Amino acid sequence: xxxxxxxxxxxxxxxxxxxxxxxxxxxxxxxxxxxxxxxxxxxxxxxxxxxxxxxxxxxxxxxxxxxxxxxxxxxxxxxxxxxxxxxxxxxxxxxxxxxxxxxxxxxxxxxxxxxxxxxxxxxxxxxxxxxxxxxxxxxxxxxxxxxxxxxxxxxxxxxxxxxxxxxxxxxxxxxxxxxxxxxxxxxxxxxxxxxxxxxxxxxxxxxxxxxxxxx
Numbered sequence: 001x002x003x004x005x006x007x008x009x010x011x012x013x014x015x016x017x018x019x020x021x022x023x024x025x026x027x028x029x030x031x032x033x034x035x036x037x038x039x040x041x042x043x044x045x046x047x048x049x050x051x052x053x054x055x056x057x058x059x060x061x062x063x064x065x066x067x068x069x070x071x072x073x074x075x076x077x078x079x080x081x082x083x084x085x086x087x088x089x090x091x092x093x094x095x096x097x098x099x100x101x102x103x104x105x106x107x108x109x110x111x112x113x114x115x116x117x118x119x120x121x122x123x124x125x126x127x128x129x130x131x132x133x134x135x136x137x138x139x140x141x142x143x144x145x146x147x148x149x150x151x152x153x154x155x156x157x158x159x160x161x162x163x164x165x166x167x168x169x170x171x172x173x174x175x176x177x178x179x180x181x182x183x184x185x186x187x188x189x190x191x192x193x194x195x196x197x198x199x200x201x202x203x204x205x206x207x208x209x210x211x212x213x214x215x
Contacts (some may be wrong), residue, residue, distance in 0.1 A: 002063070003155065005127050005129045005157055012157040014158070018153065020112075023108060026104045026106060036172060038062050041065075042101065043059070044060060044103075046059060048086075050091065075099070078094065081109060083107055087133055109146055117164040119168035119171070
């Protein structure tokens with residue numbers, strides 16, 4: 001069977017994302033004004049907070065404002081937060097640490113149903129063909145924008161549940177390796193920053209010290 005991502009087994013299904021997932025755009029500027037942001041409140045996830053490393057919030061609102069926005073804009077573990085303003089091919093999955101945080105206006109929440117693995121869905125959204133589809137359906141302008149209607153129309157390929165789990169497990173193992181390599185790279189950069197000034201100041205550095213972080 002031919003699909004957006006190419007040929008797949010005949011027992012796999014194809015649907016529109018909106019047929020089997022909840023799609024909720026973030027609050028408008030009138031619903032959540034910038035003046036509502038406070039320090040040390042309930043985090044609100046904005047487009048700039050989404051990175052390959054996860055979600056790193058930059059703004060918060062008071063508990064009173066959070067109560068007003070819940071449950072419509074509340075985030076739960078397994079939700080996928082997709083950027084809808086700016087570089088719209090970015091997304092991240094909500095973890096238990098981010099439970100009950102709030103969806104910001106520059107993002108869209110995708111909530112998988114029980115018969116769909118959220119981890120598989122997050123992996124599917126990284127497929128080059130899906131990334132290209134998102135880019136093509138983003139409205140051009142001063143600020144590129146992807147609306148909820150287009151997100152609901154994303155062609156979704158659904159393998160059987162066991163295959164979804166298998167794909168998600170392999171992707172998770174690869175992501176773990178990527179994070180481990182990034183940690184090694186960062187540690188090595190830090191070592192270089194420490195050693196170069198010492199050597200340029202004429203202080204001897206034992207060869208073992210230069211490779212100690214790799215042991």
